[in-house]
Amino acid sequence: MGTLTMKFGGTSVGSVEALRQAADIVLAQAREWEHLVVVVSAMNGVTDALIKGARTAAEGDDHTYRGVVADLRVRSYRAVDDLLTNPGERRALLAAVDGYLDEFTAFCHSVRILGEVTPRAMDTISSLGERINARLIAAMLRCRGAESEAIDATELIVTDDAFQNAVPLMDLTRERIQARLTPLLERSVIPIVTGFMGATVEGITTTLGRGGSDYSAAIVGACLDSDEVWTWTDVDGIMSADPRLVPDARVIPILSYAEVSELAYFGAKVLHPRTIRPCIERAIPLWVKNTFNPASPGTRVNSEAESTPGAVKAVTAIQGLSMITVEGRGMMGVPGIAARTFAAVARQGSSVLLIIQASSEQSICFVIPSKDAPAVARSVEQEMALELARRDIEQVRVMDGVVIVSAVGAGMRHTPGVAARVFGALSQAGINVIGIAQGSSECSISLIVAADDATAAVQEIHREVIINGSR
Ligand code: ASP
Ligand code: MG
DSSP states (O other), X not given: OOEEEEEEOGGGGSSXXXXXXXXXXXXXXXXXXXXXXXXXXXXXXXXXXXHHHHHHHHTTOSXXXXXXXXXXXXXXXXXXXXXXXXXXXXXXHHHHHHHHHHHHHHHHHHHHHHTOOOHHHHHHHHTHHHHHHHHHHHHHHHHTTOOEEXXXXXXXOEEOSOTTSOOBOHHHHHHHHXXXXXXXXXXXXXXXXXXXXXXXXXXXXXXXXXXXXXXXXHHHHHHTTOSEEEEEESSSSOBSSOTTTOXXXXXXXXXXXXXXXXXXXTTOOSOOHHHHHHHHHTTOOXXXXXXXXXXXXXXXXESSOOOOTTSOOEEEEEEEEEEEEEEOGGGTTOXXXXXXXXXXXXXXXXXXXXXXXXXXXXXXXXXXXXXXXXXXXXXXXXXXXXXXXXXXXXXXXXXXXXXXXXXEOGGGGTOTTHHHHHHHHHHHTTOOOOEEEEOTTOSEEEEEEEGGGHHHHHHHHIIIIIIGGGO
């Protein structure tokens, strides 16, 4: 009983089999909950294809977008044929699909003539996959005897006009969501809401950023005061490590909001902190579940941290980084060096992933994406030209090919010896640690290692601290 908001990601609604499975899940949960709302993504790959179609059209290509239309037509028609048993529903949906594809064709045609695609046009174009899918799924549920209605989130989610990365205006959104969805829910109609999109106050379509359907679900869930939000994906939950690196990685049963944010920051492909904020603010638990294995419980994300025996819940790695070191004996006790260094970094628009300064104050070291390293190093050198000439700063050194490996778990705050185990694991494997940082939240320990050591570092920490640590 209560209200449940569920979201299906692209692979969960990307094929006839997946759509059938998703419908089974919706119908099963509709029996369990008093109110059920569903948020859907486009079929996997569709958003990419739409964006590519529009981009190539802007470059004068008259061909690629027509190919996208042909592919989308085949994919949508097949789903309609296989899933909609009612002839009236079928006809209506085929007409709707044709209408959207004609709209897309017309858009790409004008983009080609204009020779550019504005962010505003891109939002209208790229959200088409969600609009088709919401209609398809609502029709499918009706064919299976449920009451369901497709709703474009342009009616629900009011945003600013930062096209392609819009920010919801929560008060207005809350009013609209309640006014539009509550009457449906009271009549036991299942609303199928398009993920990813919203609209400005004037009604112009916006999108919430790539992968934005999670955000949509959190917004809808929060505005309806849902008891829970479930996001359906194609893995069993959030894993203790990337299973491609660590074959015995396991599903983490419970994570706190803080832990999941830390994980996302350190490169795990999980819920983005920004997208779950609406749930965090209302303390609504979030579940990550597998559409293709619905019996497995998945991962629960909520406000309370629950520590596991090993204190560390996951290990991640961010690849493709460089470490920059500003060093010199003349830096000691001189105020402003750090501020000027990072101002010089910021001028290049580079985001710093990790900073280390030992209290001897003879060096500052930070890690940034390698693609930014040459420009950032030059910018810091320019900023410090005088200090470099005076030899107060000896050099600005760039070390390419480093990786940040992070062990994440709120339990390490109360558990002595976690760092020792992490380092023990690495020293046993003969892995050299280049740098170390621990935020004062004590929710993670991060190490800088050489790119060649990254896989072994993740595997060793996983085995020693997570698998053995929980025994
Ligand atoms: N379809 C959108 C995208 O691919 C939104 C989402 O899937 O979450 O970015
Ligand atoms: Mg997606």
